[in-house]
Amino acid sequence: MEIKTARLALAGLAHDTRLAIFRLLVPAGLEGVPAGVLAEQLHLAPATLSFHLKELRHAGLVSRRRAGRTLYVAAEYAAINALIAYLTENCCQGAACLPAAGSKPVPAARAPRKPKTSRRA
């Protein structure tokens, strides 16, 4: 996953309403949820919901499927998988996201430069 894609996905979820939408979609599986139901459950004006769905779609986090007059929105599980993979690979130390087995230990506090040429109390 590219850094730009990752940032888009992060931004997509980094909003209360959108995170709430996504969490409603997750248990709904591939069938998804009608947009109207989302608006009802989250008390959102139609235009507002539409705006956030557009954002989520833009980030590749949800897909849309029309059934008659109703548009079903569904979570794009692959996108989260990819985001989790990105975070694991790029924002952790490889696999377990530990401080890295071989990383330098925390040094004791001391100034970096100027090795002091002469001293004087």
Added chain:
Amino acid sequence: MEIKTARLALAGLAHDTRLAIFRLLVPAGLEGVPAGVLAEQLHLAPATLSFHLKELRHAGLVSRRRAGRTLYVAAEYAAINALIAYLTENCCQGAACLPAAGSKPVPAARAPRKPKTSRRA
């Protein structure tokens, strides 16, 4: 991890500069990187870097440690671990983030209501 914490972490990383900062910190381990080095590497005005570090700190994604005049910034691996765990648990179908083994299959497109009382060509 709480939803609010998760959103904070997501928002923290959902910005080009902050994601770049974090990615520079990851390989630096617990020792971290002097703020000045970050500013230099990313060509950021001191005040701008400080603003983003504040955001990252607020989100719990980085920590700060003073060594003389220099402030070392380090990645908070635990925070990413927690975020990944949150996404895995809440934005996936449990473990593998698959469309859920038991979720309903995608239904063929059809209108939801009004089961049609009479027909006519």
Added chain:
DNA sequence: TCCATATTTCCAATATTCTAGAAATATTGT
């Protein structure tokens, strides 16, 4: 065709976030 339903797009007002200069703070060395 005309009407009702479901949702989107358009648009403008509002809110939030970002940037960076300048001044302030913290620390060390002289």
Added chain:
DNA sequence: ACAATATTTCTAGAATATTGGAAATATGGA
């Protein structure tokens, strides 16, 4: 105490995101 370094806080303007009413679009049915 003073000067130099490293970084933050203050501040305000610029940029971007969010909200929702109203009009537009898509679909199905009478």
